[in-house]
Amino acid sequence: MEDFIIRAALAAIGISIIAGSLGCFVIWKRMSYFSESISHSALLGVSLGLVSGLGLHFGLLIVGAIFSILIVVLQQRQFLSNDAILGIFSHISLSLGIVLLALVGGANTDYFSLLFGDILSISNQDIIWIYAILVLVSILLSIFWQRLLLLTLNEELGVASGLNRLAYQLLFMLMIALTVSVSVQIVGVLLITSLLIIPPATARVFARSPAQMVLLSIVVSMIAVVMGLSGSIYYDVATGPAIVIALGILFLLSQILPKRNII
Template sequence: MLDDFLIRATLAGIGVALAAAPLGCFVVWRRMAYFGDATSHAAILGVALSLALSTSVFAGALAVALAMALTVSTLSDRGFAMDTLLGVLAHSALAFGLVAVSFLNGVRLDLNAYLFGDILAVSRSDLAVIWGGAVLVVILTLWRWSALLTSTLNPDLAYASGIDPKREQLVLTVGLAVVVAVAIKVIGALLIVALLIIPAASARSLARTPETMAAFAAVLGAISALLGLRVSFQYDTPAGPTIVCVAAIIFLASTIAGQLKKA
């Protein structure tokens, strides 16, 4: 069954959607879109380093994405303006990654596949990594859900409850790094944040509780992946961007539905 590339692509899309959905909700609630952008851009540098060292692309992307996320968290605590810091680090990491790729002699690298994704080229081993990462992220989120939610909604209440918001920020950072590492092959470094944010933003106007928002985000993300693949296959369009386009259309529809519900 897994010999069919469309089945592998479908499973990969659903896996990434399940991993991105719960963390995407926290990204939306915490207004961390640019944080996710910086982390995903850094993954290109991780790809270059992993190819240069002949190691797993997943491991390289994960290590550099995690390093970037930890750097941002550390520097933001030292008085740097967050938006300026993220802007500098995000574009610098992407630029260094692209330059590093140019030094890889004798290595065949389809850079567009890592920038915009190549879900149709997902292998069985890629599928195992994606679903392994998705299961890890879901377990981590379920384990820390209450603490993450409390520290997101009210840091003072979190401190009063014995919860360290900085620790929960670190948990979220690790989760985002894992999502970036597993999604880079499917959706690409430039589109990862879109799949994190858009399904969660779509679910926000439909859900009444944080838990239902996360569930709706997972469902809408999976639907975006399935419909995006179908449209891409039928009209011969790039799969990654097409998935994001479908997610954007779903966001527009959910926003209109939410407004009509309030009227």
């Protein structure tokens, strides 16, 4: 098997585990629009990485962290609705990213791969970065699982129990920013949200508990990325859209099969 196929498979599986687990919280917290907005900011992160020389991942991480903090701060002021704040930042960051890429990217910049992913660009350093983020997110979720779950399912009870809602909200948003920073090369800027939403939406149909939903979401995500990667190689099409199509097929199948308790 070609080396690039092995690297792509390892990267896709690592990202599917991260996105599958965090995506459940996105569904529970009804934050789909937030994940869409922060994924749009990824293009600005790519531009920052190119301009500063820090590299793709650090540029994505810095912009994602700043984006998350600004959103949390503005949400606390409550002078605009959440969707208005997200819409403003989403379109500004996307437009800035496009303009900066046009200025610094040059003729050799592959815009299609940035928007929809490119398995050929995955390197050994990218694999290390992805699995480092996977370990970090896994540790954070294992430590703060109960508190994040309580604030997600019953925020009033969590606050009454003494939990700092703002701190945990910021922690979760930063984990989403980490996820976005490692997902661009697989599914691209425009399709990252699909990895965060469709697997847990599919798993929710069959899950009997939050923990089971997370596990099923990871399984669905892993199956979809393997299907999408295989289809991408066989039919010579873009990886990101192929993965999203696979996710869509699994979601439609979940709606046809008999339902269980919905979490």
